[in-house]
Amino acid sequence: MPISLCLLQNLPYVGQISGGLKEGMALYLQGVFPTNADQFELNFKTGPSDNDDIAFHFNPRMDQKVVMNSFSTGKWETEESFSDNPFKKGEDFDMFFVVKSEGYQVHVNGKELYTFKHRIPLEKVKMLNINGDVVVNLFGLIQVSYIIMWQNCSKTDTTLPYVAPIPGGLREGMALYLKGVVPTNADRFSISFQTGPTDKHDTAFHFNPRMDRKVVMNSFRNGKWGAEETNICSILRIKGEQHSMFKHRIPLEKVTTINIYGNVSISFLGFVTVSDISPLFLSKYTEDTHIKMPSL
Structure with missing residues (x-):
C-alpha cells in the first residue's frame, strides 16, 4: 500500500x-x-x-x-x-x-x-x-x-557509530525513516548502506551532510571511493522535500548493512515498506530524512 x-x-x-x-x-x-x-x-x-x-x-x-x-x-x-x-x-x-x-x-x-x-x-x-x-x-x-526505535542516541553514546544488519537485506520499495537533531557544534555525520559490517566492505550509498557546506554522496567499491556527487536511485527527503537522486552503482541485493556515524542525535530510526511517498509536511521541531529504494 x-x-x-x-x-x-x-x-x-x-x-x-x-x-x-x-x-x-x-x-x-x-x-x-x-x-x-x-x-x-x-x-x-x-x-x-x-x-x-x-x-x-x-x-x-x-x-x-x-x-x-x-x-x-x-x-x-x-x-x-x-x-x-x-x-x-x-x-x-x-x-x-x-x-x-x-x-x-x-x-x-x-x-x-x-x-x-x-x-x-x-x-x-x-x-x-x-x-x-x-x-x-x-x-x-x-x-x-520492521522498525527500530532508539532514544537519545548521540555521538557520545556507545550506540554510535551504529552498525547493524538490515533484516532480509535492502529491497525495492523499502524506505529508511530517520528523525534526529544535528547539534549546534556539529561538523558532519554520515549514513552508509554497505555490503557488510567492516570498513573494507563496499558502500552502495554514502550520504554525508557537512555543516554549512555541501551534502556529499558517493559509493565505495573495491577499496576505492567512486565519483563524488552533490546531487543525488535513492530518493532523499529532508523536512518533507525531495532533495536529490543518487543512481545505483552496486546491486541492491548486495546491500545488507546500515552504518550511521558522526555528529547527530537520533531519536527514531526505522525501515518501512512503501510503494510511494507523497509530499510530507513536517514540523519545525524535527529534522527528518526519508530514503526510498526504487528499482535498478
Missing part, C-alpha cells in the same frame, strides 16, 4: 482507511501537546458516526493515566490503562500504533508501552478518528517491514 503522510490542521478528524485495517500496518503520528491541553483521543472505528463501534480507543489524559477501551453495540467495554504517561504539556511526541496479530502495539517516543488486544475483528475497522487537545504535524498509515 502507498505511504500516506500529511499535515492535519483541523480537528476533529474522521477519515476512511483505504482498504481497511490489516495486520502489518502501522499508524504514525507526530504531534505536540499545547500547554493548556487536557486530553486527546484516537479511535479506530467501524464507521464514521458516533454510534459505530470503536475497536481501539486511545485516550491520553494530561497529568493522569493513558486510558484504552473499545465501544461495541452502544456500550463502552472494560477499560485498560497505564500510568507511565509519556505525554507532557508543551512537548512534541512521536507515536506508532503497530497492528499485530494479537492487538494494537503502542510505541511513544521510541518506547514500546502497551499492547491492547483485539476485541473487534480487524476486517471491520474502516475509519480513523482523532479529536481533542493536540496539534498533529504529521500522520499516516504505513506498511511496516
Whole structure:
C-alpha cells in the first residue's frame, strides 16, 4: 500500500482507511501537546458516526493515566490503562500504533508501552478518528517491514557509530525513516548502506551532510571511493522535500548493512515498506530524512 503522510490542521478528524485495517500496518503520528491541553483521543472505528463501534480507543489524559477501551453495540467495554504517561504539556511526541496479530502495539517516543488486544475483528475497522487537545504535524498509515526505535542516541553514546544488519537485506520499495537533531557544534555525520559490517566492505550509498557546506554522496567499491556527487536511485527527503537522486552503482541485493556515524542525535530510526511517498509536511521541531529504494 502507498505511504500516506500529511499535515492535519483541523480537528476533529474522521477519515476512511483505504482498504481497511490489516495486520502489518502501522499508524504514525507526530504531534505536540499545547500547554493548556487536557486530553486527546484516537479511535479506530467501524464507521464514521458516533454510534459505530470503536475497536481501539486511545485516550491520553494530561497529568493522569493513558486510558484504552473499545465501544461495541452502544456500550463502552472494560477499560485498560497505564500510568507511565509519556505525554507532557508543551512537548512534541512521536507515536506508532503497530497492528499485530494479537492487538494494537503502542510505541511513544521510541518506547514500546502497551499492547491492547483485539476485541473487534480487524476486517471491520474502516475509519480513523482523532479529536481533542493536540496539534498533529504529521500522520499516516504505513506498511511496516520492521522498525527500530532508539532514544537519545548521540555521538557520545556507545550506540554510535551504529552498525547493524538490515533484516532480509535492502529491497525495492523499502524506505529508511530517520528523525534526529544535528547539534549546534556539529561538523558532519554520515549514513552508509554497505555490503557488510567492516570498513573494507563496499558502500552502495554514502550520504554525508557537512555543516554549512555541501551534502556529499558517493559509493565505495573495491577499496576505492567512486565519483563524488552533490546531487543525488535513492530518493532523499529532508523536512518533507525531495532533495536529490543518487543512481545505483552496486546491486541492491548486495546491500545488507546500515552504518550511521558522526555528529547527530537520533531519536527514531526505522525501515518501512512503501510503494510511494507523497509530499510530507513536517514540523519545525524535527529534522527528518526519508530514503526510498526504487528499482535498478
